[in-house]
Amino acid sequence: MASHIVGGLRKASDAVQQTISKDKKVIDLQHDMVNINSKLPMTADHGVKVENTDQWLRVVDDKHTGPSLLEDQLAREKITRFDHERIPERVVHARGTGAFGNFKLHKSIADLSYAGILTDTSRNTPVFVRFSTVQGSRGSADTVRDVRGFAVKFYTDEGNWDIVGNNIPVFFIQDAIKFPDFVHAVKPEPHNEVPQGQTAHNNFWDFVYLHPEATHMVMWAMSDRAIPRSFRMMQGFGVNTFTLINKAGKCHFVKFHFIPQLGVHSLVWDEALKINGQDPDFHRKDLMDAIDNKAYPKWDFAIQVIPEEKQDAFEFDVLDATKIWPEDLVPLQVIGQLELNRNVDEFFPQTEQVAFCTSHIVPGIDFSDDPLLQGRNFSYFDTQISRLGVNWEELPINRPVCPVLNHNRDGKSRHRITQGAVNYWPNRFEACPPTSATGEAGGFQSFPAMVGGQKRRALSEKFGDHFTQPQLFYNSLSEHEKLHVRKALSFELDHCDDPTVYTRFAGHRLAEIDLALAQAVAEVVGAPVPERATSTNPGKKAPRLSQTEFVPSTPSIASRRIAILIGDGFDAVAFNGLRAAILAARAQPIVIGTKRSRIYADGEKAYVAAGVGIVPDHQLYGVRSTLFDATFIPGGSHIKTLSQDGQVRHWVAETFGHLKALGASGDATGLVKESLAAAPGLQIASSGPIEWYGVVTIGGIQKPENFKETVDIVSGAKDF
Numbered sequence: 001m002a003s004h005i006v007g008g009l010r011k012a013s014d015a016v017q018q019t020i021s022k023d024k025k026v027i028d029l030q031h032d033m034v035n036i037n038s039k040l041p042m043t044a045d046h047g048v049k050v051e052n053t054d055q056w057l058r059v060v061d062d063k064h065t066g067p068s069l070l071e072d073q074l075a076r077e078k079i080t081r082f083d084h085e086r087i088p089e090r091v092v093h094a095r096g097t098g099a100f101g102n103f104k105l106h107k108s109i110a111d112l113s114y115a116g117i118l119t120d121t122s123r124n125t126p127v128f129v130r131f132s133t134v135q136g137s138r139g140s141a142d143t144v145r146d147v148r149g150f151a152v153k154f155y156t157d158e159g160n161w162d163i164v165g166n167n168i169p170v171f172f173i174q175d176a177i178k179f180p181d182f183v184h185a186v187k188p189e190p191h192n193e194v195p196q197g198q199t200a201h202n203n204f205w206d207f208v209y210l211h212p213e214a215t216h217m218v219m220w221a222m223s224d225r226a227i228p229r230s231f232r233m234m235q236g237f238g239v240n241t242f243t244l245i246n247k248a249g250k251c252h253f254v255k256f257h258f259i260p261q262l263g264v265h266s267l268v269w270d271e272a273l274k275i276n277g278q279d280p281d282f283h284r285k286d287l288m289d290a291i292d293n294k295a296y297p298k299w300d301f302a303i304q305v306i307p308e309e310k311q312d313a314f315e316f317d318v319l320d321a322t323k324i325w326p327e328d329l330v331p332l333q334v335i336g337q338l339e340l341n342r343n344v345d346e347f348f349p350q351t352e353q354v355a356f357c358t359s360h361i362v363p364g365i366d367f368s369d370d371p372l373l374q375g376r377n378f379s380y381f382d383t384q385i386s387r388l389g390v391n392w393e394e395l396p397i398n399r400p401v402c403p404v405l406n407h408n409r410d411g412k413s414r415h416r417i418t419q420g421a422v423n424y425w426p427n428r429f430e431a432c433p434p435t436s437a438t439g440e441a442g443g444f445q446s447f448p449a450m451v452g453g454q455k456r457r458a459l460s461e462k463f464g465d466h467f468t469q470p471q472l473f474y475n476s477l478s479e480h481e482k483l484h485v486r487k488a489l490s491f492e493l494d495h496c497d498d499p500t501v502y503t504r505f506a507g508h509r510l511a512e513i514d515l516a517l518a519q520a521v522a523e524v525v526g527a528p529v530p531e532r533a534t535s536t537n538p539g540k541k542a543p544r545l546s547q548t549e550f551v552p553s554t555p556s557i558a559s560r561r562i563a564i565l566i567g568d569g570f571d572a573v574a575f576n577g578l579r580a581a582i583l584a585a586r587a588q589p590i591v592i593g594t595k596r597s598r599i600y601a602d603g604e605k606a607y608v609a610a611g612v613g614i615v616p617d618h619q620l621y622g623v624r625s626t627l628f629d630a631t632f633i634p635g636g637s638h639i640k641t642l643s644q645d646g647q648v649r650h651w652v653a654e655t656f657g658h659l660k661a662l663g664a665s666g667d668a669t670g671l672v673k674e675s676l677a678a679a680p681g682l683q684i685a686s687s688g689p690i691e692w693y694g695v696v697t698i699g700g701i702q703k704p705e706n707f708k709e710t711v712d713i714v715s716g717a718k719d720f
């Protein structure tokens, strides 16, 4: 992985640089920035210059031995500050990474909302986005099978608006009161703190069996959505139902969507497992590298809207977070674009201290009675107090770009100094009045909804339909996606050792969704195989639930990582030609050598003194094929060396097995042929002839004799 450079501001392209230099949040953050490279002398926290930070003050004899003095205030400060560096990690979504960018509205929706950010197309609203996994702790790996958080903070002119979403459009539970149970069940088990970064354990599968409402999200979590190739290549969903309020006081239900312009792409499970060990920072580096390389990720921002009077018009309850609004029933309207274009300057004060709240909405946007959202509106503000202290909204990353003034005061780590003699309303100076007192426009007004009824712990009847939508999701997947779901379920339930858990889920719950799926999983995990479906699946499908439907309008390899394998004696013409083509397509050529010392092309030795040849980015044993999107091997006399190296053969077979493009020229075609012929995982039954899927060679290549024409491109990874 090419090393990234922090401080993306320096590296931004001209157009983006111009936008960034006017960005209100960038200007705001500069008040709090210092530069460690400024060559200014070191000081203690109270400002006194430090003379020595290497030796503790001691009473020493003539051999310089003797006790250390507690009196050394500088040493004590250094140790004390270090002792207190850690803050509690997020109780969920602890592992994450963030970046800055902006939001541009293309189409005003003034007919639906009076929010400035949703009506003023001339604005460039600064944003901070944090992506995360849910289950693992701060140090867990990036490519685990998990839901990804997709939290967006819009620094709008009217205050901060947070969409705290995920890359899956539904949630495990319907009522926020279940959240502690759910999180306890998904997290490492209490007696032994195992497992880390996975749902593959008894407690999770026990919980989801006992909560049929979780079935829909479980199906998504077992699909390829839960192992994204990149944060840049996944959808974002607000999940909960919010409302939009227009000037006329009309209310519409709304769901928010972010659709990646690069398309939706995933790893295969074998890759994800391997990358966990090979590069646990794979996703965060991918995002930073893309931004440093000016391949700024972009998402279309879209809404789905249901008028208030149509609330009861669907077979699902529009307030149920375990249900999607199928796009054939409620179409998506694209109204804006989100772009990320600047890496953080420092992780802790920005990515770690950023704090989102679903309750942070701006005038023109309001909540709904979605029972999950209502509880979230309490939980987020509360958790920030435990993580960051009550004054968390004063932290630079969290403070709005519009003026903030009120009578909230004091508390731990109060930073702001408010001048004036009063801290209450009303006051004799009429200082800091709410807009209701002045008649000024723009104060947040809750939508005057009619409410009434009994006080009861109850949800509407439609919340009780738990299987229609998981069936809809599963039916809508392509064959290879279904296969991946089956394998994911088989993997996860295999990690449950309590027969009650895997037997009930595989043998009973899955039979509510799809009998063939239930039978296949039950057999493989050792559960009694169900003979009949426990619910009828009418076979209904909905558009754009399969991620294969998210193909970018202009297919591109921009920002993709392409490995070029070389040793001494590579063919310089093929190498240079392909590298130039990769660069022209704005992808990243990454040269992998037999060593990271200078490597020479065929016939190049004579020029050693002139310093030609190439110093590879990595040596063969420092990285693995899994970290690249494609591989090219140029021909040349280096093939003699490469073909004797098991690592190279494994690289080729693994690339093919993971369904990645594989290119070879000249003598390298023979190496590819031999490596694939020897790979056991390629002979798998399939629906049709695929042949050499994804293999491009120059100079001809023969199929190995034992190679089956019917390689299943999807499960090529089977034995890897």
Ligand code: HDD
Pocket (backbone or CB within 6 Å): 090, 091, 092, 093, 096, 130, 131, 132, 148, 149, 150, 151, 164, 165, 166, 170, 171, 175, 176, 177, 179, 238, 239, 240, 321, 354, 355, 356, 372, 375, 376, 379, 380, 383, 384
């Ligand atoms: Fe949550 C964090 C997304 C339900 C309580 N949640 C958190 C983050 C994301 C989500 C992306 C990380 C934010 C960041 O990057 O700092 N959560 C969701 C979604 C949900 C959801 C999409 C369902 C629609 N969450 C949910 C419920 C509750 C919480 C029902 C509690 C009743 N979530 C929290 C939390 C966290 C959190 C405990 C932990 C850290 C934080 O808030 O800031 O309050």
